[in-house]
Amino acid sequence: MSIPPQTLNIPTKQMLAFLSLLAVATAQQVSMPSQPYYEHTYEELKEMGLLQRLVTYNWKLELVTVSFTLFYLLTHFLGASYNARLVSKWVSSAEEVLDKQFASLGCSVKENVVKDDNEHYTYFATGRKNIESLTVRFTLKPRHNLLLLVSETILAFFITSIEQSVDSVNITVKYSSDAESNVDDFIWAIVNKDGMNQARIENYFLSLTKTSESSKLPTEYVFMSETADITEEVYNESENSGLTSSPTLLKYVAFTDQSIVKPTTLEEAASSKKAILYTSFPTTASELKANQDLLTSFLSLVDNVVENVKFRPETLKRVKKTREAETQKIKKALEEVQKEELENKRVEEQRKERERIAKLSPEEQRKIEKKRQEKKQRKQMKQQRVR
Incomplete structure (x- = not known):
């Protein structure tokens, strides 16, 4: 069924006319291969009208992109x-x-x-x-x-x-x-x-x-x-x-x-x-x-x-025995985590202490090392007395 011309508003008429021209121009482009769009100079492109530019441009990539997008939206x-x-x-x-x-x-x-x-x-x-x-x-x-x-x-x-x-x-x-x-x-x-x-x-x-x-x-x-x-x-x-x-x-x-x-x-x-x-x-x-x-x-x-x-x-x-056994497993796991955290904390403190000592003068480092050795010896002597 054709649409009476008087029922179309001006923008609709213009759109139909544009699409008709585009369809004709596209058909001409297919039947008569033209010079690729990007081989035209700026002046040549400037002289072209909008429709001629649309006809000259290669729309394959855009068509593929639009087709894929529409397919994705449809399946979605x-x-x-x-x-x-x-x-x-x-x-x-x-x-x-x-x-x-x-x-x-x-x-x-x-x-x-x-x-x-x-x-x-x-x-x-x-x-x-x-x-x-x-x-x-x-x-x-x-x-x-x-x-x-x-x-x-x-x-x-x-x-x-x-x-x-x-x-x-x-x-x-x-x-x-x-x-x-x-x-x-x-x-x-x-x-x-x-x-x-x-x-x-x-x-x-x-x-x-x-x-x-x-x-x-x-x-x-x-x-x-x-x-x-x-x-x-x-x-x-x-x-x-x-x-x-x-x-x-x-x-x-x-x-x-x-x-x-x-x-x-x-x-x-x-x-x-x-x-x-x-x-x-x-x-x-x-x-x-x-x-x-x-x-x-x-x-x-x-x-x-x-x-x-x-x-x-x-x-x-x-x-009840099954649940108590599972509870003990959880307690043991929590204790292991706590031990690991304490060990990590101790290692981190030792690292910071080594970094602090490394920044001291050689004389101060010798004093600290001497105190450490004396402390170690006292501990060994104490252990021997206990035995």
């Missing part, structure tokens, strides 16, 4: 939008379960989900019996940065120490104060074998557990706990089978009173009870439905741990 927008849609689908599906469980959903009145950056989002729920808060942290592939994504994929293929980014969901439950006081100290988890080693590396508390296979679990999973009787108390196959019904989703579910990162101070080693559900990102309708079942089973297990799970005194003694 598409990748960021795809990540946002993944999070939106998860939240919409999960809220069908969470809305029945929690009084308040979303991070704030204005923002249901907080976007930390294009790879990280946060969701929050509160107002439930036994639970003070439920925090969901989404981690996604850097789809907004195609160059980084491709480089990471290639490097991860050749270098085993480089982990390729994956889409994941980490749900952390913090107990209410009354519920926390009713929960014993313990570590227990169901972990997918496929990521078991990585789970140990990323979670300090799992390094304190022992692995055991069980007929109660699908072959894809193992129990990780401090003692076998903890599993007997926590896990009920008939009630908790929903946790492991979708091996493609569940990476691990864990209950712990220890920190995720290995503590280096006694304050960091203090008890911090929580429940964690770590999954891959559901994308299909069937996976989203399985994720709903997984959430329901997880929250049910949290209630069971708070209200029903109590361990025998013998079990609690072993658990």
Whole structure:
């Protein structure tokens, strides 16, 4: 459809005319190669009109640059939008379960989900019996940065120490104060074998557990706990089978009173009870439905741990012994650091003393050396008398 001339304003007409002339001139430049732009003299360029200069100039580098920039911006927008849609689908599906469980959903009145950056989002729920808060942290592939994504994929293929980014969901439950006081100290988890080693590396508390296979679990999973009787108390196959019904989703579910990162101070080693559900990102309708079942089973297990799970005194003694051993390791490490700092301080003081003496006159240096030798002799004589 053509645009009536009377509907165009003057700037628009001029722009269309300019683009038309530029197109014609560019076509002429392609059909009849002209003298390169930089071979023209200043006077020749000065005599040329704007359009002739545009036609004469070689725009290949600019075209490549603009094309690459536009391609980068397009992939950035598409990748960021795809990540946002993944999070939106998860939240919409999960809220069908969470809305029945929690009084308040979303991070704030204005923002249901907080976007930390294009790879990280946060969701929050509160107002439930036994639970003070439920925090969901989404981690996604850097789809907004195609160059980084491709480089990471290639490097991860050749270098085993480089982990390729994956889409994941980490749900952390913090107990209410009354519920926390009713929960014993313990570590227990169901972990997918496929990521078991990585789970140990990323979670300090799992390094304190022992692995055991069980007929109660699908072959894809193992129990990780401090003692076998903890599993007997926590896990009920008939009630908790929903946790492991979708091996493609569940990476691990864990209950712990220890920190995720290995503590280096006694304050960091203090008890911090929580429940964690770590999954891959559901994308299909069937996976989203399985994720709903997984959430329901997880929250049910949290209630069971708070209200029903109590361990025998013998079990609690072993658990306490493990924590005392870890505390002693921290104390020993802190003592070693303190000794090293004192030694470094002593060496630094000796260095400064040597520098001070080096600036003195030869006579003063001899006096100081004489005093040092006398002090050394007195010390040796004292040691001989003690013997």
